[in-house]
Amino acid sequence: MGFKTIDEANEAVVQRMISTQPTLMDVVPAKSVIPELNDENTKTLLHAGPPIRFDQMSDPMQGSCVGAILFEKWADNEEDARKMLENDEIRFVPFHHVNGVGPMGGITSANFPVLVVKDTSNETENNTAYCTLNEGIGAVLRFGAFGPQVIERLEWQRDVLGPVLSKALRKIEGGMNVNGAIARAIAMGDEFHQRNIAASYAFLRDLAPIITALEDVDQKDKEDVIQFLADTDQFFLNIAMAAGKVMTDTARNEIQSGTIVTAMCRNGHEFGIRIAGMGDEWFTGPVNTPQGLYFTGFSEDDANPDMGDSAITETIGVGGMAMIAAPAVTRFVGTGGFNDALETSNDMAEITIAENPNWIIPTWNFKGAPTGIDARLVVETGILPVINTGIANKVAGRGQIGAGTVNPPMEAFEKAITAYAKKLGME
Numbered sequence: 255m256g257f258k259t260i261d262e263a264n265e266a267v268v269q270r271m272i273s274t275q276p277t278l279m280d281v282v283p284a285k286s287v288i289p290e291l292n293d294e295n296t297k298t299l300l301h302a303g304p305p306i307r308f309d310q311m312s313d314p315m316q317g318s319c320v321g322a323i324l325f326e327k328w329a330d331n332e333e334d335a336r337k338m339l340e341n342d343e344i345r346f347v348p349f350h351h352v353n354g355v356g357p358m359g360g361i362t363s364a365n366f367p368v369l370v371v372k373d374t375s376n377e378t379e380n381n382t383a384y385c386t387l388n389e390g391i392g393a394v395l396r397f398g399a400f401g402p403q404v405i406e407r408l409e410w411q412r413d414v415l416g417p418v419l420s421k422a423l424r425k426i427e428g429g430m431n432v433n434g435a436i437a438r439a440i441a442m443g444d445e446f447h448q449r450n451i452a453a454s455y456a457f458l459r460d461l462a463p464i465i466t467a468l469e470d471v472d473q474k475d476k477e478d479v480i481q482f483l484a485d486t487d488q489f490f491l492n493i494a495m496a497a498g499k500v501m502t503d504t505a506r507n508e509i510q511s512g513t514i515v516t517a518m519c520r521n522g523h524e525f526g527i528r529i530a531g532m533g534d535e536w537f538t539g540p541v542n543t544p545q546g547l548y549f550t551g552f553s554e555d556d557a558n559p560d561m562g563d564s565a566i567t568e569t570i571g572v573g574g575m576a577m578i579a580a581p582a583v584t585r586f587v588g589t590g591g592f593n594d595a596l597e598t599s600n601d602m603a604e605i606t607i608a609e610n611p612n613w614i615i616p617t618w619n620f621k622g623a624p625t626g627i628d629a630r631l632v633v634e635t636g637i638l639p640v641i642n643t644g645i646a647n648k649v650a651g652r653g654q655i656g657a658g659t660v661n662p663p664m665e666a667f668e669k670a671i672t673a674y675a676k677k678l679g680m681e
Contacts, residue, residue: 260531260630263512267530268608268626270505271570275375276383276497277429281419283412285364287384288352292364297328297338300349302360302563303521304536308339308346312522312558317398317650318359319344324400325408326363332400350517351534353503354384355495355563358396358646359522362386366408367416371432371496373504383499385492387411387419390485396562398650410478418471418479422464430460432497433612435490436572440613440623445580446494447564447573447642448657453490458483491564498566506530513674514607515627518569518639518662522561527666529629529674537670539663544645546658558648560660565641571610571625574640574659575602578618583642598640599624605631605639629674632667 257263285291290298299322301315308319316339323335323344338344349356356362366386373381389407393399423430435453436444442452461483465476483489506516509530517528526536541559548554567573577584578599581592599615602624609622627639638661645656 257511260512263509263531264514264607264626264628267505267509267512267514267516270508271501272608272610272612272625273375274373274501274504276371276432276500277374278369278423278432278493278496279372279429280370280423281367281387281416282370283364283416284362284366284368284384284386287368287370287382288354290347290352296345297326297343298345298347298363300347300352300354300356300360300362301521302349302356302358302561303519304524304526304538305348306346306521306523308342308344310523312561313648313650314398314558314646315359315361315522315561317400318361318395321395321398321400321404321408322361322363325405326365349563350499350519352384353382353499355499355519355566356386356396357388357492357495357564358562358644359398360561360563361395365412367411367419369493369496371493371500372429373500374429381500381504383496383503385496385499387415388486388489388492390482393651393653397646397653399653400651414475415479415482418465418468418475419461421468421471422461425464432493436494436497437613439490440572440576440579441616443580443582444490445572445574445576445583445642446491447567448644449580449583450490450494451487453494454483454487457490457493491567494572495564495566498570501570502566506533513629513671515569515629515639518565518641519563520560520565522559525560525662525666527629527662527670529670531674531677532670535673537666537673539665539669542660542663544643544656544658544660546645546656548645548656549654552647552655556647556649556655558646560641560643561646562643564643568639568641569627571606571623572613574598574642575606576613576615576623577640577642579615579623581617601637602640604635605637607631629667629670633664633671636664638662638664
């Protein structure tokens with residue numbers, strides 16, 4: 255597909271992102287849809303962010319690796335699990351490389367249940383994306399915990415939550431429209447990174463009657479699943495992440511031109527971005543530590559550098575990009591108040607090329623979410639994307655210690671633009 259100008263290519267990429275129809279279809283074992291996890295001769299873990307070695311991982315991500323090994327029963331204890339990791343017995347693959355995304359550490363193994371989100375706008379290739387299920391609050395694998403209660407919850411998600419959600423979702427003809435769910439929840443104050451309360455409750459409302467009516471599910475399992483969904487305010491975040499992945503990948507695979515950012519992610523060591531015109535290539539820089547508000551008893555000294563694939567939400571125009579949509583969350587992430595949220599979204603409009611008409615923000619004078627980060631504009635203006643994020647303790651298993659915002663390194667955008675200019679022969 256040829257374009258006369260970069261602007262034309264960028265417009266095509268963003269319009270394709272907007273025209274996708276992300277649809278939640280199912281929940282399945284990861285190994286059933288990701289071939290890299292289905293090799294009996296190789297033990298593979300997926301991780302968040304650009305490629306990384308085990309010895310480069312921060313303590314929480316290493317702890318998540320231990321937990322996944324214990325969950326898969328590749329080892330019986332932490333010591334043996336760490337030996338496997340240190341002896342390079344585990345293959346690591348970025349989740350982004352297998353059409354998926356994972357929150358925080360993003361560590362995922364063969365028997366994790368994953369959400370299946372498909373672009374139903376047409377039958378293109380590579381139009382399906384995956385994300386793990388939200389684990390809820392407390393001690394969780396994504397923050398590096400790997401105690402017995404963490405493994406028990408993962409086993410319950412594998413054996414009960416995943417299969418029940420699968421049966422319920424398959425009752426919805428054509429799947430669940432994620433665009434519509436996001437549009438509805440934006441009007442109720444969600445921004446889809448730190449605040450997903452409205453969308454999560456609406457998801458529960460839609461699924462509870464279906465789950466209740468399932469005839470081949472134990473009554474206690476039904477009750478436990480409904481209670482878990484009621485208790486998990488952030489459940490929809492993982493759905494939004496999978497939707498973001500299918501939106502950006504559909505666009506970049508079809509267009510393959512331009513300077514629109516198609517991925518932003520971090521692994522606690524590096525921050526990586528992709529742009530449409532450079533395919534699968536990563537452009538990286540040192541990851542930053544989030545700035546924000548800390549829970550009582552914690553400070554910046556306790557914080558881990560940022561990690562996770564959840565910045566895919568900002569890549570599609572929500573999260574920190576749509577800060578103005580969620581006045582209730584602004585102080586939680588340390589942005590001050592309504593006027594600061596307004597200023598943030600206005601700044602984000604300076605580095606994006608469109609508004610998404612599917613996601614209208616009432617608190618922003620009914621403008622659409624700012625969509626299509628142009629790496630050229632980031633470098634030209636000096637305005638970096640704002641990413642809403644949870645702050646993890648730098649010690650594995652201690653969990654979330656606050657919430658805030660983080661910026662990518664400018665270096666990553668400069669590298670991307672330089673590489674694309676060289677590709678076009680503009681240097």
